[in-house]
Amino acid sequence: MKKIEHIGIAVNNLEEACHLYEKLLGISAYKTEEVASEGVNTAFFKTGANKIELLEATSDDSPIAKFLAKKGEGIHHIAFDVADIYLEMERLKAAGFQLLNENPKKGADNKLVCFVHPKGTKGVLIELCQEINNP
Numbered sequence: 001m002k003k004i005e006h007i008g009i010a011v012n013n014l015e016e017a018c019h020l021y022e023k024l025l026g027i028s029a030y031k032t033e034e035v036a037s038e039g040v041n042t043a044f045f046k047t048g049a050n051k052i053e054l055l056e057a058t059s060d061d062s063p064i065a066k067f068l069a070k071k072g073e074g075i076h077h078i079a080f081d082v083a084d085i086y087l088e089m090e091r092l093k094a095a096g097f098q099l100l101n102e103n104p105k106k107g108a109d110n111k112l113v114c115f116v117h118p119k120g121t122k123g124v125l126i127e128l129c130q131e132i133n134n135p
Helices: 014-025 063-071 085-094
Strands: 003-011 031-035 040-047 050-057 074-081 105-107 111-116 126-131
Touching (some): 050 063
Parallel strands (some): 074 126
Antiparallel strands (some): 003 074, 031 040
């Protein structure tokens, strides 16, 4: 794992959260997008080398909606940038970690992603991210 790629924060209302983080950080979101496969709308903020992803559920059965119902707004996951997501997934499986998906999937911000189950990481949902190289 190369570095922390971003911290994901679950929010009830993306527009309100964006206004709050714009005031807090003194910058605007550089990107917003829907990730239909995960049932979320996202907004990304970057300050220096650090990124924050705000996540709003788009349906009541999305993982973010379930998280919000159970835990409320707050930190949802920590994402790590990896050089080769396939090798990293194999390494983690061999080390005994449970992955939430068998294959990487397209995530927000032009990334391939995979999640590590929080039961094996002391309650922290870990996301692996690899930049998608577009030809």
